[in-house]
Amino acid sequence: MASSGSHNGDAETESDKFEGSKIDRHGFLQDSNCSSDSLNKQGLPPEVMLRRERKWIQMLNNWSYFMNTNYRKVRERCRKGIPPSVRLRAWLNLCGGQLLMDTNPNLFEELVERSGDPKYIDDIKKDLHRQFPHHIMFIGEAPGQEELFKVLKAYSILNSKVGYCQAQAPIAAFLLMHMPAVQAFWCLVAICDKYLIGYYSQGMETLLRDGDILFALLKRVSPIAYKHLKKQKMEPILYMTEWFLCVYTRTLPWESILRIWDMFLCEGVKIIFKVGLVLLKGSLGRTSLTKHCPTVYETLQVLRNPPQHIMEEEALVHQIRKLNITEEDFEYEHQRQVMLKRKTTEQTSFSTVNRTD
Numbered sequence: 001m002a003s004s005g006s007h008n009g010d011a012e013t014e015s016d017k018f019e020g021s022k023i024d025r026h027g028f029l030q031d032s033n034c035s036s037d038s039l040n041k042q043g044l045p046p047e048v049m050l051r052r053e054r055k056w057i058q059m060l061n062n063w064s065y066f067m068n069t070n071y072r073k074v075r076e077r078c079r080k081g082i083p084p085s086v087r088l089r090a091w092l093n094l095c096g097g098q099l100l101m102d103t104n105p106n107l108f109e110e111l112v113e114r115s116g117d118p119k120y121i122d123d124i125k126k127d128l129h130r131q132f133p134h135h136i137m138f139i140g141e142a143p144g145q146e147e148l149f150k151v152l153k154a155y156s157i158l159n160s161k162v163g164y165c166q167a168q169a170p171i172a173a174f175l176l177m178h179m180p181a182v183q184a185f186w187c188l189v190a191i192c193d194k195y196l197i198g199y200y201s202q203g204m205e206t207l208l209r210d211g212d213i214l215f216a217l218l219k220r221v222s223p224i225a226y227k228h229l230k231k232q233k234m235e236p237i238l239y240m241t242e243w244f245l246c247v248y249t250r251t252l253p254w255e256s257i258l259r260i261w262d263m264f265l266c267e268g269v270k271i272i273f274k275v276g277l278v279l280l281k282g283s284l285g286r287t288s289l290t291k292h293c294p295t296v297y298e299t300l301q302v303l304r305n306p307p308q309h310i311m312e313e314e315a316l317v318h319q320i321r322k323l324n325i326t327e328e329d330f331e332y333e334h335q336r337q338v339m340l341k342r343k344t345t346e347q348t349s350f351s352t353v354n355r356t357d
Contacts (some may be wrong), residue, residue: 020258022291023136025300026270027136027137027177028132028134040089047077050079053086054127056082056083056086056090057086058078058222059073059074060086060093061088063093064137064206070226074094075267075329076267078090078266078267079259079263079266079321081264082257087178088179088183090262091178091187091261091265092183092186092187094265094266095190095265096190096194097183097186097187097189097190098186100189100190101182101183107158110157111154112150112154112302114157116153116156117156117163118288119163120153120163120164123162123164123166124149124152124153124156127157128145128148128149128169129145130169131148131169131170131172131173132170132318135173135177137173137176137177138173144173144176144356145203147176147184148172148173150181151175151184151188152168152169153177153187155172155188155189155192157166158189158190159189159193160327161201162200162201165244165245167200167246168192169189170250170281171188171191171246171249172185172188173249174249174257175188191247195264195265195268196224196245196269199244199331200245204237205341207237207241207245208237209337209338210240210244210269211237212236212337212340213273213334213337214236214277214280215236216336217228217273217277217329217333218280218281220282220325221281221323221325222280222281222285222327223279223285224284224285224286224290225280225285225290228290228299229299232295232296233297234299236326238296238305239244239303240276241274243272243279244272246258247261247264247272248260250316251306251311252275252311252316253311253312254315255313256311258335259316259317261314264321265287270294273325273330274323274325277323278308278316278319278323279303279310279311280303281319282306282307282309282319283302283303283307285304286298308320
């Protein structure tokens with residue numbers, strides 16, 4: 001995207017404004033909302049991190065073997081957190097992006113050279129400046145915006161049926177913080193077309209169904225939160241849309257996002273559900289909490305800004321692992337919601353036919 005002279009001047013002014021600011025180890029201005037104040041955070045002891053790195057390198061060098069014969073080991077190591085030094089390679093392998101990239105050499109570059117649908121191109125350009133504006137990759141007209149444009153444009157061409165959805169932008173930007181554009185693109189393809197299939201389609205029927213599944217599972221996890229939301233007649237789509245569509249990149253502290261994504265790319269969409277259940281329970285799971293939410297307005301405010309302590313990395317992962325929700329529970333609720341939807345559709349069709357007659 002070519003920039004005019006005045007735009008370049010604006011970019012310089014924007015950059016000057018942040019000169020001298022402290023940057024955390026994730027690339028955020030330290031006084032921004034996204035910063036996790038990582039410069040002051042005590043990480044794992046170096047010897048522990050080194051040991052984990054070695055284990056991951058061994059596993060990545062024998063990836064097919066581990067995935068085929070010892071997936072539980074892969075899952076357990078993802079739950080502990082992937083070392084930053086190998087996260088790029090691990091994510092690519094976990095989501096299948098590496099395989100897609102190897103199978104389709106040079107396709108990303110070819111897609112970038114195409115013109116694309118003008119409607120999608122305009123929408124993408126409008127959204128570029130909104131993605132993590134306090135990150136050094138995206139401040140002003142930093143190079144990250146150009147890379148983000150390429151990734152989103154390429155996907156809109158590759159999957160023209162879906163095209164571009166605004167919620168894809170934070171995911172693509174998040175990926176670009178960890179890997180080059182071509183790798184971010186193939187990870188985005190895997191996430192949109194395998195993990196979140198149907199989420200970005202018009203009508204969002206899949207998202208609506210998953211909202212109902214989340215609400216049904218909440219009844220098991222936190223009856224108090226469930227009854228509160230039911231009493232206020234709050235549809236799940238009101239509070240879970242951004243959580244699910246953006247995979248919590250706009251919700252959680254940064255360290256927590258990384259841990260959740262380590263698990264999400266390994267275990268799939270059920271991790272998104274589990275995080276949602278933990279947030280709902282932590283925000284509304286006691287009567288002492290619900291009494292502060294007498295109306296839908298207060299409830300939404302709480303769910304849009306969950307208590308900080310339940311979103312902290314270790315606490316969040318601990319609560320996720322404590323959840324007594326099995327694969328069978330997910331499958332049961334999924335099938336139940338599909339049947340309910342089918343029944344509703346059939347009843348609607350029957351009523352329409354009768355009115356026509």
